[in-house]
Amino acid sequence: MSGQRQRLTIAQAVRDAMRDEMRLDPTVLVLGEDVGVDGGVFRATDGLIEEFGPERVIDTPLAESGIIGLSVGLAATGFRPVAEMQFMGFVYPAINQLFSHAARMRNRTRGRMTIPMVVRMPYGGGIHPPEHHSESYESLFLNTPGFKVVVPSNPYDAKGLLISAMRSNDPVLFMEPKRIYRAFREEVPDEAYTVPLGSASVAHTGDDVSLIAWGSMTRVCHDAAEVLAVQGISAEVIDLRSLNPLDRDTFIGSVVKTGRAVVVHEAPKTNGFGAEIVAQINEYALMHLEAPVQRVCGFDTVFPLAHMEKLYLPNRDRVVAAAKKTMEF
Amino acid sequence: MPRTTVYEAVTQRLEILDLDGQVDAELMPEFDPNKILEFYRNMVLIRAFDNKALKLQRQGRMGTWPPIQGQEAIQVATAMAMEDSDWLIPAFREQGVMVLRGIPGHTIYAYWAGDERGSEFPDGIRCFPIAVPVGSQWQHGAGVGLSLKLRGEQAAAVVFGGDGSTSEGDFHEGINAAGVFKTNTVFVIQNNQWAISVPLSKQTASQTLAQKAHAYGVPGIQVDGNDIFAVHVAVTEALERARTGGGPTLIEAETYRLGDHTTADDASRYRSDEEVDQWRVKDPVPRLRKYLEANGLWDDEREKNLEGEARKWVDAQVEALEAMPPQPPEAIFEYMYDKMPPHLEEQMAALKAEVEG
Numbered sequence: 001m002s003g004q005r006q007r008l009t010i011a012q013a014v015r016d017a018m019r020d021e022m023r024l025d026p027t028v029l030v031l032g033e034d035v036g037v038d039g040g041v042f043r044a045t046d047g048l049i050e051e052f053g054p055e056r057v058i059d060t061p062l063a064e065s066g067i068i069g070l071s072v073g074l075a076a077t078g079f080r081p082v083a084e085m086q087f088m089g090f091v092y093p094a095i096n097q098l099f100s101h102a103a104r105m106r107n108r109t110r111g112r113m114t115i116p117m118v119v120r121m122p123y124g125g126g127i128h129p130p131e132h133h134s135e136s137y138e139s140l141f142l143n144t145p146g147f148k149v150v151v152p153s154n155p156y157d158a159k160g161l162l163i164s165a166m167r168s169n170d171p172v173l174f175m176e177p178k179r180i181y182r183a184f185r186e187e188v189p190d191e192a193y194t195v196p197l198g199s200a201s202v203a204h205t206g207d208d209v210s211l212i213a214w215g216s217m218t219r220v221c222h223d224a225a226e227v228l229a230v231q232g233i234s235a236e237v238i239d240l241r242s243l244n245p246l247d248r249d250t251f252i253g254s255v256v257k258t259g260r261a262v263v264v265h266e267a268p269k270t271n272g273f274g275a276e277i278v279a280q281i282n283e284y285a286l287m288h289l290e291a292p293v294q295r296v297c298g299f300d301t302v303f304p305l306a307h308m309e310k311l312y313l314p315n316r317d318r319v320v321a322a323a324k325k326t327m328e329f
Numbered sequence: 330m331p332r333t334t335v336y337e338a339v340t341q342r343l344e345i346l347d348l349d350g351q352v353d354a355e356l357m358p359e360f361d362p363n364k365i366l367e368f369y370r371n372m373v374l375i376r377a378f379d380n381k382a383l384k385l386q387r388q389g390r391m392g393t394w395p396p397i398q399g400q401e402a403i404q405v406a407t408a409m410a411m412e413d414s415d416w417l418i419p420a421f422r423e424q425g426v427m428v429l430r431g432i433p434g435h436t437i438y439a440y441w442a443g444d445e446r447g448s449e450f451p452d453g454i455r456c457f458p459i460a461v462p463v464g465s466q467w468q469h470g471a472g473v474g475l476s477l478k479l480r481g482e483q484a485a486a487v488v489f490g491g492d493g494s495t496s497e498g499d500f501h502e503g504i505n506a507a508g509v510f511k512t513n514t515v516f517v518i519q520n521n522q523w524a525i526s527v528p529l530s531k532q533t534a535s536q537t538l539a540q541k542a543h544a545y546g547v548p549g550i551q552v553d554g555n556d557i558f559a560v561h562v563a564v565t566e567a568l569e570r571a572r573t574g575g576g577p578t579l580i581e582a583e584t585y586r587l588g589d590h591t592t593a594d595d596a597s598r599y600r601s602d603e604e605v606d607q608w609r610v611k612d613p614v615p616r617l618r619k620y621l622e623a624n625g626l627w628d629d630e631r632e633k634n635l636e637g638e639a640r641k642w643v644d645a646q647v648e649a650l651e652a653m654p655p656q657p658p659e660a661i662f663e664y665m666y667d668k669m670p671p672h673l674e675e676q677m678a679a680l681k682a683e684v685e686g
Contacts, residue, residue, distance in 0.1 A: 029479075055479055058510075060506065061502070061505055061506055061509055063498075063502040063505070063506070065465075065468065065498060065499055065502055066468055066471075066499075066502035066503065066505070066506050068468075069465065069467075069468020069469060069471065069472060069499060069502065069503060070468060070471055070472035070475060070506055071472065072468070072469050072472055073418075073468065073469040073470070073471060073472015073473040073474070073475065073476060073486070074472050074473075074475060074476045076457065076469070076472075076473070077416065077472075077473050077476040077477070078476065078480070079476055079479070093498070096462060096465055096499075097465060097468065097499075100462045100465055101460070101462075101465060101469070105458070106664050106665065106666070106667075107445070107664040107665055108445065108448050108458050109448050109449060109450070109458050109664075110445055110446055110448070110449035110660075110664050111663075111664045112448075112449055112450060113457070113458070114667070145665055146665060146666075148666075168667070169667040170666050170667050198670065244670070245666075245670035245671065245672070246670075246672070248671070248672075
């Protein structure tokens, strides 16, 4: 049904991306815990097993290292597995397979063998879950060469980025902001389309301060930009979308224009990816800065259980305060 | 409500060739004598290949090398039972299998001498690169076996690991998944009794490693890993099962690492000469030679000729290794991604400028 559009949530857009690509490419497989009959705990694989059967939508034993280990074997021999880690907080057992094998196979074999694999991982807080269900571990993967790391913030990007990820010949870690899986709907084309990896988007234009974020924090920055606008401050929201490769030109261009920046992420502040963004601003835009760059991040603590998660998560007011600090410097 | 036995299992051990070179006539398959000569020839070649690497290491011409001496029967039997369409997923002490699969000897040397091109295999050879992290490769064996099954290929994935690696979670996850999906996989444990300094008795309370297969609903067998006939029979059966939809098999091949763990290890710190001597008697190479001699297939002159052939072949590998031009500095960056991202372009340019002065 070419040219048609539907209003979808991020979770539905993710599902449609896999469905559309599986129709186009018979080597694409989906595997993970509960991805088959159950359609995934977030319903992100809903309906896939009915259409593609259990040989392409594979319920695996409950073993994260196993899911990635199987995927390495499948990917090295001609399939394009899309593996799901049910929550990013459960990825630790799979780290050896990811770091020691998936990320290195191409380099190790001088390009003879590749791992065209996508690992989908719902990440981040805000849904009042039990322990280990709220983490944002992107910096682990961003300090490990060999991966691409992608984080959509809206349904249109979610589908287009995931299709790009499935077509990538490199392993892609696809972090899904579960807090906004169903928070809103957007028009999404019915057919397959791509949003390129390594390209940030200017999600909201402004002149006074750049708010740089990814995933669910992009929404927080939008809310902050609205509040700031009322106070006469014009904020630009940069949605990085892809953390590796990183679209430096877009966020540096924004900072050069505004002279002020606030970097926002859910992960702990110290050694979070925000530190890298600030370092690059220092390298490429220092002389354009009107004020020190601010970071609004998670605390350097264990992610709190449900009662206190609101205190932990960066919110609109903290971003507004940080932006005003750069204005008042 | 009685207590009942819900599961009972038996694990078999297979031996065909005894220490004196005599075979069990009932268990011995009908091998073409030329094949048996080929078994022997290949064991002698890879032993020479291994010995040369140790010499090169002492001369500073080789990096850390994991010796395979004592484990040649497993490697030759497995490689010779495999077809080109089968996949090999090695751990890091399978240089013998790899070379017999068609990977040039100098390529394998290059890896251990510190050159990434040591895992750049010729086209068409179905072999994973060496896996150093210990145990992680078991999972790839399950994954490749699943891949072959999903595509309906009449081929198997043969994955190797050591006794120590059976303590890793990946061993259990790999066999478990292979059992669930009935993958085309053959799991081969080279049980050489020692994981660096830790003996098998401290690795597991199980009487055998083969019996672990029962827990995953997979057939398992223990073989005398220094008996090339027994290994060949067990691997051939397992390959047949894997290729024809019968699912995976776990083979524990009991052997002994006569050398150190690697050239960076000193095995005399943790095991006695007496123990090593007891295993030297079971050395698979002289054992097969005894068989050949008893059957009129071998003599001193043939041995001398084979030694000469081995020396010549090994020397050619060293020559080819040392003739490899160095990789350019760009090679650090070139294979990280399908398309080099801008930040790597910049880092590569900086290194190039530094090197070129």
